[in-house]
């Protein structure tokens with residue numbers, strides 16, 4: 001390659017001629033990354049922004065030293081999920097294997113659109129997903145596809161549910177006599193409203209059913225809502241259970257909901273975007289009881305399975321019916337007898353080879369490694385919940401079922417109208433002075449604090465530090 005404006009490491013030369021230049025560039029970036037990630041606990045869990053990189057695109061490429069300086073700046077100002085005190089959201093420190101899998105997938109730059117563009121990865125993905133489907137108890141007929149996040153996973157599932165219930169794949173909704181609706185809990189993720197909107201049903205078609213004190217869908221209310229929808233001329237087609245709600249981490253009564261779906265001949269989807277990881281824990285997988293009855297499942301290894309973003313999947317009980325109810329052929333693509341062009345049966349066309357980082361993580365950690373982390377998360381959560389219960393001025397939103405704790409302070413010395421503000425100030429105090437980042441979700445009209453205890457480096461001492469800071473803050477001011 002003789003292009004004088006390009007740096008010598010611009011591409012990896014396929015004849016290895018610039019090996020040294022590329023190796024030196026890669027090494028410098030990796031050294032910087034390891035240095036910075038190895039000091040992540042010294043930075044804030046949510047560093048302040050103080051310098052945005054120069055945004056003009058240079059005429060000539062800048063040199064590596066300058067590039068690395070700017071990169072360091074970006075790393076140091078990024079959300080710091082590796083910090084043991086970063087416990088605000090479902091963002092995990094990534095497994096080393098998934099980081100490397102991402103790097104390798106990037107270097108190979110295969111395209112999951114079709115088999116000929118990703119011959120091994122397009123075969124590996126269905127194999128791996130079939131095995132994961134079996135871990136959820138789905139039968140041999142099951143299959144699935146990776147998607148870019150849980151929202152797309154849910155959209156894909158609801159699209160297939162709708163198409164399998166109504167013959168509208170080609171002609172659309174216009175020919176339907178009754179408007180299709182489906183049911184989720186009121187605490188379900190907003191992606192279901194979004195899916196209903198995108199699918200032309202309107203966001204109101206995702207009907208939110210009230211939850212009980214534990215944040216779980218109320219099955220009695222679901223039965224009533226199904227009857228009401230039928231009486232008012234709507235056409236119910238699916239029920240969605242959530243295994244790990246976004247704010248409180250609770251699990252809907254999956255088994256009972258599966259029975260209701262069967263009784264009314266409705267599609268049964270389980271959004272296990274977060275809680276799906278429980279399938280990897282022999283000690284806690286019973287919490288997903290009933291998930292084996294699902295017609296489809298969303299699961300995000302990017303959350304509690306430590307795989308770099310994005311990595312999510314939609315699994316189907318009957319892969320044949322998924323494909324026949326969704327497939328739009330791509331005649332410009334080659335066909336193979338033993339494998340399907342995944343771009344024809346998924347929402348996305350061109351797609352990153354995310355399967356590699358999932359596969360590498362599972363190879364590297366094994367089922368036992370995943371189980372060990374999850375079980376440790378439960379132990380830390382227990383200590384956290386006890387610390388909340390020990391303080392009468394704190395209240396839990398629900399009784400935590402996994403490693404998500406949603407709570408708030410309701411200090412008696414303040415009028416209740418000031419409690420939202422108090423929690424907001426407490427959160428700020430913990431971030432500024434005690435290296436702890438909690439999130440501040442709105443739940444039932446009030447501000448709450450949320451902790452997601454999935455970082456394997458978060459220890460009891462971090463929890464003690466948080467509650468020490470909380471106690472300091474809660475002392476009545478003079």
Ligand SMILES: Cc1ncc(COP(=O)(O)O)c(C=O)c1O
Nearest residue numbers: 149150151152189244245246273
């Ligand atoms: C239960 C649940 N489902 C779906 C999603 C959407 O996932 P994503 O943000 O990857 O689209 C989330 C996100 O937090 C979630 O908590």
